[in-house]
Structures are given as structure tokens and as C-alpha cells.
Amino acid sequence: MDTASQKRSLADAVMARSGTNFKACYQCRACAGGCPFIKAMDYPPNAVLRLLQYGMTQEALTCKTIWVCVGCHTCSSQCPMGIDLAAVMDTLRLMAVEEGVAIGSPHILDFHEEVLRSLERYGRAHKLGIMLRHKMSTKSWFKDLDVGLKMLAKRKLDLWPSKVKDIKEIAGLFQCYWRETS
Amino acid sequence: MSQISQMDFSYFPGCSLATTAVESSLSMIKSARILGLNLIELEDWNCCGSSSASTLCKNLALAMAARNLSLAPAGRPLVAMCPRCLHYLRSAQLCLRDDGETRRNLEEQFGRPINLDVEIIHFMEVLVRYGLNRLGEKARRSLKGLKFVPYYGCTLARPPRLSRQKYFQGEMENILTALGAEPVTTALSHRCCGSFLSATDPEVVTPLVNEIIDSAVASRANCLVTACAMCQLNLEIRCTTKTRLPIFHFSEILALALGAEDYEEWFVRHLVDPRPLLQDLALVA
Numbered sequence: 001m002d003t004a005s006q007k008r009s010l011a012d013a014v015m016a017r018s019g020t021n022f023k024a025c026y027q028c029r030a031c032a033g034g035c036p037f038i039k040a041m042d043y044p045p046n047a048v049l050r051l052l053q054y055g056m057t058q059e060a061l062t063c064k065t066i067w068v069c070v071g072c073h074t075c076s077s078q079c080p081m082g083i084d085l086a087a088v089m090d091t092l093r094l095m096a097v098e099e100g101v102a103i104g105s106p107h108i109l110d111f112h113e114e115v116l117r118s119l120e121r122y123g124r125a126h127k128l129g130i131m132l133r134h135k136m137s138t139k140s141w142f143k144d145l146d147v148g149l150k151m152l153a154k155r156k157l158d159l160w161p162s163k164v165k166d167i168k169e170i171a172g173l174f175q176c177y178w179r180e181t182s
Numbered sequence: 183m184s185q186i187s188q189m190d191f192s193y194f195p196g197c198s199l200a201t202t203a204v205e206s207s208l209s210m211i212k213s214a215r216i217l218g219l220n221l222i223e224l225e226d227w228n229c230c231g232s233s234s235a236s237t238l239c240k241n242l243a244l245a246m247a248a249r250n251l252s253l254a255p256a257g258r259p260l261v262a263m264c265p266r267c268l269h270y271l272r273s274a275q276l277c278l279r280d281d282g283e284t285r286r287n288l289e290e291q292f293g294r295p296i297n298l299d300v301e302i303i304h305f306m307e308v309l310v311r312y313g314l315n316r317l318g319e320k321a322r323r324s325l326k327g328l329k330f331v332p333y334y335g336c337t338l339a340r341p342p343r344l345s346r347q348k349y350f351q352g353e354m355e356n357i358l359t360a361l362g363a364e365p366v367t368t369a370l371s372h373r374c375c376g377s378f379l380s381a382t383d384p385e386v387v388t389p390l391v392n393e394i395i396d397s398a399v400a401s402r403a404n405c406l407v408t409a410c411a412m413c414q415l416n417l418e419i420r421c422t423t424k425t426r427l428p429i430f431h432f433s434e435i436l437a438l439a440l441g442a443e444d445y446e447e448w449f450v451r452h453l454v455d456p457r458p459l460l461q462d463l464a465l466v467a
């Protein structure tokens with residue numbers, strides 16, 4: 001297979017895995033207009049599709065946009081072609097992790113892994129607790145916390161951890177990528 | 183007190199409502215009970231598989247959602263309040279209906295059948311379906327003077343594949359208006375709260391949250407009411423505007439209207455103390 005068709009087949013793989021046909025995207029940019037987090041992205045959502053359409057899969061896999069996307073579906077509800085951009089972003093994130101490419105926003109991947117660790121240990125996640133523990137040294141979570149917020153955090157952490165009883169059954173579910181690399 | 187017939191539901195709290203947002207759970211169970219709706223916590227439930235699990239491993243996310251479905255007793259609907267949980271549980275159910283092999287493997291792993299027929303509904307739908315006619319009869323406090331932004335965030339936006347599922351557009355307004363409150367509809371009520379970016383990139387989320395709160399202030403609202411515990415948290419902790427507004431969980435306001443007295447323990451868990459506003463409106467002592 002030549003490189004061009006190899007690249008195209010990667011775009012096809014993204015379409016197949018995300019269950020989303022983005023060939024219909026005609027770059028109207030309604031999605032970019034709707035996305036609240038566009039300022040934190042290196043490519044607007046429509047441009048990620050364009051990268052894939054052009055076979056620039058490496059750029060798509062290593063960009064920040066796929067990590068910044070929170071899956072709010074604001075874009076897909078505005079897309080005239082009914083393209084599920086969030087599903088495409090989901091798929092690209094999974095592929096980025098699987099292929100071991102350089103991660104566009106490593107601190108966001110770190111956060112998700114932190115949540116997963118909590119899920120594995122307790123079967124449940126405690127987002128605020130995780131936020132507070134999350135890379136406190138590198139991400140300056142506390143820097144912008146005033147006294148009131150610190151107190152709130154303390155009060156809100158009182159019920160942690162809430163835990164699943166049959167934790168063995170939960171452990172049995174963790175047979176994915178996570179197991180192999182950690 | 184007149185007798186009302188009791189109805190049983192399985193209740194899936196989800197991680198936020200079990201911990202950081204327990205005030206949302208407590209007030210919801212309270213208001214449901216007053217209305218004769220009995221929420222029975224799903225025995226030994228686990229995380230729905232939302233966000234981080236689905237980001238890193240689809241199979242894990244599906245299996246986590248599936249375990250919850252395997253714990254749901256037949257014969258009563260499964261109720262969730264967190265829109266994310268609702269969305270994940272529903273997606274998993276649809277997916278497992280189509281994928282017999284995965285379903286069988288998981289059933290073998292759990293040693294239990296996965297309930298593919300259980301109806302998964304949002305608390306707001308339960309209210310609309312079974313509670314509306316009971317609301318008037320059970321209301322004890324009028325919400326007059328409460329000018330609220332019905333803040334839905336991204337909770338009503340959904341992927342094209344779930345576009346047919348029933349959600350709860352407009353229901354917050356319908357229910358709270360019936361109880362005397364006044365909806366303010368000119369604010370940014372559908373702007374996403376920032377989700378996990380509030381933890382990883384607060385500097386991105388703060389200006390967006392501030393716009394939401396500013397729009398509410400400019401629309402002369404005196405509070406925001408959310409359908410999602412993560413929205414409530416993000417709007418509170420990421421706001422740096424000069425004028426701050428209380429952010430209520432929908433169920434707190436509902437329970438207040440229905441005469442609940444244990445609101446102190448909910449409101450101390452807020453960053454913006456809602457009690458001065460409620461005292462002004464003579465809703466609380």
C-alpha cells in the first residue's frame with residue numbers, strides 16, 4: 001500500500017470506529033462557532049476533520065483539540081450535516097493513546113488517568129477530590145483558591161470515598177489498555 | 183395529610199451526588215418522598231463509566247455501565263439525576279441490545295443477566311409523569327420572587343444517535359413556574375460549564391463561567407438553577423465576577439417549595455451562601 005492510501009485508510013478507520021461519516025462535512029464552521037472552548041484549542045473542530053480528510057492523521061492525533069474537547073455536543077447539535085464531532089474526538093483520543101503518539105495535552109490525560117485510578121480502587125470517582133490531588137505541583141489548582149473555596153473543598157470532601165462493596169468485580173472490568181501500561 | 187399512593191423506583195445517584203453534591207441527592211430523595219415517589223438506591227452501584235473511562239477505554243466504560251444495568255431489579259424504572267449518567271446508561275443499554283456477544287461475555291463475568299428492558303429515566307421526567315398533579319397539593323412554600331435562570335448547560339445537547347430519546351427541555355421552568363418562581367430566559371442557559379477543564383485548565387473556564395453569571399445578572403435573575411451537579415460545582419468555584427449569584431441544585435428548590443426543613447445541611451455546602459436571598463424572599467427563617 002502506498003503512503004497516501006495508508007493515510008486515507010486511517011481516516012476510514014476513524015470513521016468506522018466513531019460510527020461517524022465526516023465526508024459530508026463541507027467546512028461551514030458552524031461547529032467552530034458553537035464550541036465554547038475554541039480558544040484553548042490549536043485547531044477548531046472543523047479543522048480536525050479537514051486534517052483527516054487530507055490524510056494528515058498524525059497532526060490530528062497529536063493536536064490539543066481532541067483533549068480539550070469535553071464532549072458537550074454543542075457542535076453536533078449545530079452541525080447541519082448531523083456529524084457527531086464529539087465521537088470523532090473520542091476516537092482520536094483513544095487512537096492517540098493506543099498508538100503511543102505524543103499527547104497534545106498531557107495534563108488532561110493525567111487527569112483522566114487519575115480518575116481511572118479512583119474508579120479502579122473505589123468503583124466510583126470523586127471529582128473534587130481528584131481535582132485537588134491532581135498534579136498539585138504542576139497544575140496550580142490552589143493558586144487561585146481563596147479561603148472560602150478551601151473551606152468548601154474540605155466540607156465537600158467529607159463523604160469521600162464512597163465505595164463499591166464488590167470491588168473484585170470492578171477490578172475484573174479493568175482489562176484494557178490501562179492494565180497493560182500502568 | 184391526604185394519603186397518596188407510593189411508587190417505587192430504582193435510584194442511581196452517581197459519583198457526584200453520592201459525594202461532593204450530596205445536598206442534591208438528599209433534597210431530591212426528600213422531595214420525591216413528599217410526592218409519594220420512593221427512590222430506592224441501586225444496590226452496590228458503580229460509576230456510570232462517564233467521561234474519563236470512556237476517554238481511555240470504551241470497553242471499560244461499557245462494562246461499568248453494564249454492571250449497573252445488571253444490578254437493576256426488573257419491574258421498576260431506573261432513575262438518574264445526573265444527565266451524564268443518564269446518557270451513559272442509556273447509550274450502554276442501546277449498545278448491548280445490538281451487541282449480543284459483548285452482552286453474553288459480561289453476563290458471564292457478572293454471573294447475572296443484564297437488564298436490557300429497564301426504563302432509564304431522568305428525575306425530571308419522573309416528576310412530569312407522576313408528580314405534577316401532586317405538586318399543587320403538596321406545595322408548602324410559594325417560590326414567588328425567585329427569578330431563576332434555568333441553567334441546562336450542555337445537558338440537553340446530545341449526539342445525533344440519541345436524538346430520539348426523550349430529555350427534559352423546558353421542564354425545569356414548567357415545574358418551578360407551577361410553584362411560583364419566575365424563569366429568566368435571556369441568560370446563557372445552554373453554555374457548557376467547562377466539565378473537567380475546570381480542573382485541568384481553570385484559566386480557560388473562568389472567563390466562560392463569568393460570562394454565564396454576568397448574563398444572569400444582566401437579565402436580573404437572582405439565582406441559577408442547575409440540572410447537573412458538575413455544572414453547579416463549576417459555576418460556583420470558577421466564578422470570579424463582582425456580583426455572585428447563588429447556584430441551586432434543582433432538587434433543593436423543589437424540596438424547599440414542598441416544605442422541607444433540613445435545608446441548612448444542604449446550604450452550608452454552597453460556596454455562594456443562598457440563605458440571604460431565601461431570607462429576603464421569606465422562604466427560610
Ligand code: SF4
Nearest residue numbers: 025028029031046079
Ligand atoms: S458544522 Fe458540521 S458540516 Fe459544518 S464544519 Fe462543522 S462538522 Fe463540518
Ligand code: SF4
Nearest residue numbers: 035069070072073075
Ligand atoms: S463537543 Fe467538543 S468540539 Fe464540540 S462543542 Fe463541545 S467541546 Fe467543542
